[in-house]
Amino acid sequence: MGNTITKSEYDALQRKHLEVLSEMYPSIAAASTEIINLQAILNLPKGTEHVLSDIHGEADQFFHVLKNGSGAVRAKIDDEFGNSLCIRDKKQLATLIYYPAEKLDLIEKEEAELDDWYKITLHRLIQVCKRAASKYTRSKVRKALPKDFAYVIEELINEKEEFINKEAYYNGIIDTIIRIGRARAFIIQLCELIQRLVIDHLHIVGDIYDRGSGAVEILDHLMKYHSVDIQWGNHDLLWMGAASGQESCIANVIRICARYGNLETLEDDYGINLMPLANFALETYADDPCELFNVQYHGDSDALSRIEEQTEMKMHKAISVIQFKLEGQLIKRRPDFKMESRLLLDKINPEEGTVEVDGCTYKLLDTLFPTIIWSDPYQLSKEEEKVMNRLVQNFKNCEKLQRHIQFLFKSGSLYRCYNKNIYYHGCVPLNEDGSFREVYLRGKGYKGQALYDFIEQYVRKGYYLPESEAEEKTYGQDLTWFAWSNENSPVFGKEKMATFERYFLGEPEVQEERKDPYYRLIEDERVCEEICNNILREFKLNPEDGHIINGHMPVKLKKGESPIKGNGKLFIIDGGFSKAYQKTTGIAGYTLVYNSYGLKLVTHMPFESLERAIIEETDICEDICVVEKLLERQYVADTDNGQILKRKIGDLELLLKAYRNGELRENAEK
Template sequence: MGNTRKTSERDTLQTRYLEVLSEMYPSIAAASTEIINLQAILNLPKGTEHVLSDIHGEAEQFFHVLKNGSGAVRAKIDDEFGNSLCIRDKKQLATLIYYPAEKLDLIEKEEEELDDWYKITLHRLIQVCKRVASKYTRSKVRKALPKDFAYVIEELINEKEEMTNKEAYYNGIIDTIIRIGRSRAFIIALCELIQRLVIDHLHIVGDIYDRGSGAADIMDHLMNYHSVDIQWGNHDLLWMGAASGQAACIANVIRICARYGNLATLEDDYGINLMPLANFALEVYADDDCELFHVQDHGDADMLSRIEEQTEMKMHKAISIIQFKLEGQLIKKRPGMLMENRLLLDKIDPETGTVEVDGRTYKLLDTKFPTIMWSDPYQLSKEEEKVMKRLIHNFKNCEKLQRHVQFLLKSGSLYLCYNNNLYYHGCVPMNEDGSFREVYLQGKGYKGKALYDVLEKNVRRGYYLPESEEKAYGQDLMWFAWTNENSPVFGKEKMATFERYFLGEKDTHEERKDPYYRLIEDENVSEMVCDNIIREFGLNPKDSHIINGHMPVKLKKGESPVKGNGKLFIIDGGFSKAYQKTTGIAGYTLVYNSYGLKLVTHLPFESAEKAVKEETDICEDINVIEKLIERKYVADTDNGKVIQQKIDDLELLLKAYRNGKLRENAGK
């Protein structure tokens, strides 16, 4: 009796669902047409995925890598023309596609027979455009076409070689474009379309912010990108916490901007007023040279006056002391974070100028602390409280920053399972034996995927909830994720910020990594560890990979980005200029197309101007790290599974129409 009732309920629910589906497909013809269309899509080649990590504000290099698709554009040129074009012509065509306006400026000055060059180049670009468009439906390509030239481009790229009857028609289109002076605009439109179509989907595996000066430009670009996801890094979470109004996160953001000469990102790009901090710093630290707080890697160092430089150094010290105080308050407020060992201000002896760290006493390099009240060293002075109140207000009310952070929340997550690959920024916290470490939050233990899930839930609460203890805890967890040893996006025993400023002993600056990083390097266990992680996140180790960044791969020291017998790739190879001295390169990227996975090694990027003039690229090495035995199609992807389910549902609808269970509505 019970089984009969369940079957009846299931049939009723299915009928209701099919009735809703019939509103969209009201006839046998409509449902059949959609099934045919969807089935055809399943047989298209899988789109190309492009993976970048640890961009750290390096906008110019980021844009260059996007433009060339980490070698994907050049590969399409090679596929299309083979040996029929010389290397010089291929390089010129590739550079034109990357930087059409800039390259045209040079060519139009140098080329004597410009109309002939236009004609040859237009034909070549149309050939490349046909090739990159061939992986998509006409509908998808049509949506990507530039409005001004949509009809003309669609006609040209759908031309068939065997259609000799239309040869004059197509040549006439190109001749007319040249004759009426629209060559330049049309070439630019074709180049931008190729850039758009050569990559189907973009993954950013964390750390868009900090160090470089172009984070806001990068975020603007990502918000307009056709298909992108972001796995938050600890630097991203820091900015998300700051946007929510979390004071310790705000102090950290400003300190890092000051340390890397990046205050313009806050003031100019985001319009955040730092004058309250500047005025406070100039007054309180007037007699302090603040030499320990010099600016690192300042892009405009030669343009700074001595007064400007001194002001930035004083602001740098002022916000650093405020940060240490706020973090101390937070550690005391949240004892469950287990960070008491990072309470260092109360370990300072102002009489001897020393500090006790981990049971040892060290001489301080700087003993000038005019705002610290030694009876309660973590209490902000009245002036510091005023500064922070203004800064919190400015961050929370910065419309552009809020828009960017809301995009991170909408398009991002702490991890992603996508087409059988697992993406996360840092690590999965582990014990020395390779088991997942249990982390306690509010008295409850979490490990592996569950730890990621509870952190992400609280991040969203910390931003979106109205003022409440639940919101405050979520905000504080964003700071926890930034700096705690149990955070999967940090993965070190401590963040030695205080030690790096105030202690000369280099061993105190060391930040011991999570056992995860040792285990994935150990040839005896790395593959097993990777398989365990892959299973933990619900994927099959047989055909899945882990992609993460966060820890720069020091290629010049012999390190490899490939771990676990090809199961894991760390693709932070030094995109940030701050890391390139130790890595020896300028980052790795991954390209995952229908034929397999390619790991791309990049050289440092000097400028777009040099790339255009010298037709240079920064893809030094492209290694095929996994070639598929059988080419992948849309049917093999996550989206393919969704499409197949829709086909199955439509076939049920067809059956319902044909057996009389539902009536067609021909009037719709």
């Protein structure tokens, strides 16, 4: 009852709202023009959404998929030219749009009649650009135009060549561009504009960071992308926690970089000084071969000397031991995380060289632990403390890292409901019967959407709260680590993270990381559709036309797995973008394209090299499958943004009424 407002209070609030609106639209003419404009926009086709997941630092593959829009560019070429262009010409035009500067370098060397080629190509590019721009208002296209050629491109894509009065004008522009030596620059700008217009919005469903070395380059590009949202993956959250200064997250980040030969991301790209760790590792593990800590290089490992490789192995072991100690401290101070089973250092018998895991005793493959005090195994040595203090300061004070993490906070979230679909990285934690699992944190139970919202709120607190609010800030930082590795985390989805077991024990059964019931249940077609419907309803979406787009778990096509579940309700689009997964999956990832006609699932093959893509004009879109064709084409009016525009039209119509009935006075001077 206390929240109910009277009619007079409501009328006063509405009048105040209209007065604010009148500042922007001070006259009947201004309000009417905006209504007409917004109503027209509602009748434009829905923009194309492009969905990528689990990039894992693989920059070359990421950029290739982004440039071709998962086949969207080629589709525009096919739509525009049909059978009037041969396949060879279409492939060349598509490759030119993807890599204009590099492709031009080859063509300009090989083409005998270059001016003729320029003229033909410019006409073709302008036709493709016209088609790509046709979904948008002139105002939106104008904002996307490159500064150097904005006026010229606007003239070319808005003029109709068949009008005889304009034909000479149109051709004169192209001839002049060629004659004054601006064809190359113009083609490059036009190709980049086509890439920009083909995709209206980009979704990244988690894990930008991890094994590959290109995460920094990818984030630099995403920060400049015209429209993007990001659903945080467990690896993204790990880096976010590290940037906040959370020690366990920092140790995990460095360990993973060391494991996959990717320390240059930290040292070269972010400028984080790892020398204190290197010096400590060389001194402490001088006589230890650290054989269990081999580095899995994905780049050119031959370029490393044996000394460099041994140094990285020692760093790898040093930070791993530090990580296990720090995680043990965290588990002890956060009993509500319920992770006591992951306390393993105190289960080691140093005399016997064994460890007890889940009640069973196993022989350790490595028993050299020079920094562990067995009476208090989770205590850092003084030298380890010094190393961690330096690393915490380096991570917190790294300007470039902080810019990237702030972008992830600004553009990202744990989940996103957008145009009838929900996007999330891992899973909604479920019980064995398919019901939402209740997770108790700080004495209160959370499940479904509430669990996501609680974790996201505290992840943000862990980064943004001032040091003066230490209790809340520290809990938020620790909960970021929880999200990285806890069985009840929506972005992890496994019973445990068996890092210790994978390093120190040889038995496969103890290394197993059993998945959340979610992953078993979605493989059961008898129950999957109902589970999907429950999830959609939980996040306030309509099961009749909603979909779940899910990353995190690679789909093993080799084993006959399908990325489409629940009678087309659920799409798992992690198909192995990372090279590390491709032997298992048999492909190099899935992407999704959601345009005004429906949903397309695109299967990609590994990106072999930039040189092959340009010279041989190869594409990695192996298969484009229409998984849902809409009965009626979707328009802006059918989208979330369309609902916002409709509300704005309603407000403007009220403003128009207020002007006309004398409640508000026009202010023509504005």
